[in-house]
Amino acid sequence: MTEEAILQGCLRNNTTAQRELYQRFSPRMLSVCYRFAHNREDAEDMLQEGFIKVFSQIHTFQNKGAFEGWIRRIMVHTCINHLKKNKKFNESVDIIHANSVQVREESVPSIVQAKQVVECIRLLPIGYRTVLNLYAIEGYTHKEIADMLDIEESTSRSQYTRAKQMLEDILVRKKIIQKPKEKVNWLGIASGH
Missing domain, CATH: 1.10.1740.10 (RNA polymerase sigma factor, region 2, helix turn helix motif)
Structure with missing residues (x-):
C-alpha cells in the first residue's frame, strides 16, 4: 500500500x-x-x-x-x-535499549555506536535528557524548546550545556570515548547554543 x-x-x-x-x-x-x-x-x-x-x-x-x-x-x-x-522532569532514569537514533551533528566519532549513545543519554536526568533530545536529535531551536516546555530560553541553553557535559562524562566513564586532553565539543556544536 x-x-x-x-x-x-x-x-x-x-x-x-x-x-x-x-x-x-x-x-x-x-x-x-x-x-x-x-x-x-x-x-x-x-x-x-x-x-x-x-x-x-x-x-x-x-x-x-x-x-x-x-x-x-x-x-x-x-x-x-x-x-x-x-x-x-525531576526523576532519574534507567537504561532501556532503543532501536535507532539519528544525531543531527555529523562529527560524533564513528567508533561511538548510536545505541551506546542512546543508552548513555537515558542515564541523564529527564530534564537534561529532554532538552538534549529536542535540540541535538530532533532539531528544535532553544526558543522552540522553551515554548514547548514552558521554560526560559536561557534555561534550555543551560540545561543543554549541562546535559552535553554530563553525557561526555558518562561516555568517558563507560569507556565509549576517551577523555579529551583539551576541551573538545565531541557533538560538534558551537559553544553558544
Missing part, C-alpha cells in the same frame, strides 16, 4: 489503512518515545497516545513536508505532554 493510499484510507477511517500506517511507522516512533520515556511502559503509552492523535488529526496533514515528519512531530509533542502531565 502506498503512503498516499494509506493516507486516503485513514481519512476514510479505513481500519486496514490505519493498521498499515501503524505497522509502518510504529517501530521508528517507538524509538522516539523511548528516548523521552521513563521506562518501557511509558514509551508504549506515549506511542499509543501519539497514534490516537495521528488518527484523530490526520485530516490536518496538508502534504507540506514528509508524512513521517508530521507523525514524528506529533509523537515528540505527545512525549513532552506526557512528561509534563506526569511531572517526571
Whole structure:
C-alpha cells in the first residue's frame, strides 16, 4: 500500500489503512518515545497516545513536508505532554535499549555506536535528557524548546550545556570515548547554543 493510499484510507477511517500506517511507522516512533520515556511502559503509552492523535488529526496533514515528519512531530509533542502531565522532569532514569537514533551533528566519532549513545543519554536526568533530545536529535531551536516546555530560553541553553557535559562524562566513564586532553565539543556544536 502506498503512503498516499494509506493516507486516503485513514481519512476514510479505513481500519486496514490505519493498521498499515501503524505497522509502518510504529517501530521508528517507538524509538522516539523511548528516548523521552521513563521506562518501557511509558514509551508504549506515549506511542499509543501519539497514534490516537495521528488518527484523530490526520485530516490536518496538508502534504507540506514528509508524512513521517508530521507523525514524528506529533509523537515528540505527545512525549513532552506526557512528561509534563506526569511531572517526571525531576526523576532519574534507567537504561532501556532503543532501536535507532539519528544525531543531527555529523562529527560524533564513528567508533561511538548510536545505541551506546542512546543508552548513555537515558542515564541523564529527564530534564537534561529532554532538552538534549529536542535540540541535538530532533532539531528544535532553544526558543522552540522553551515554548514547548514552558521554560526560559536561557534555561534550555543551560540545561543543554549541562546535559552535553554530563553525557561526555558518562561516555568517558563507560569507556565509549576517551577523555579529551583539551576541551573538545565531541557533538560538534558551537559553544553558544
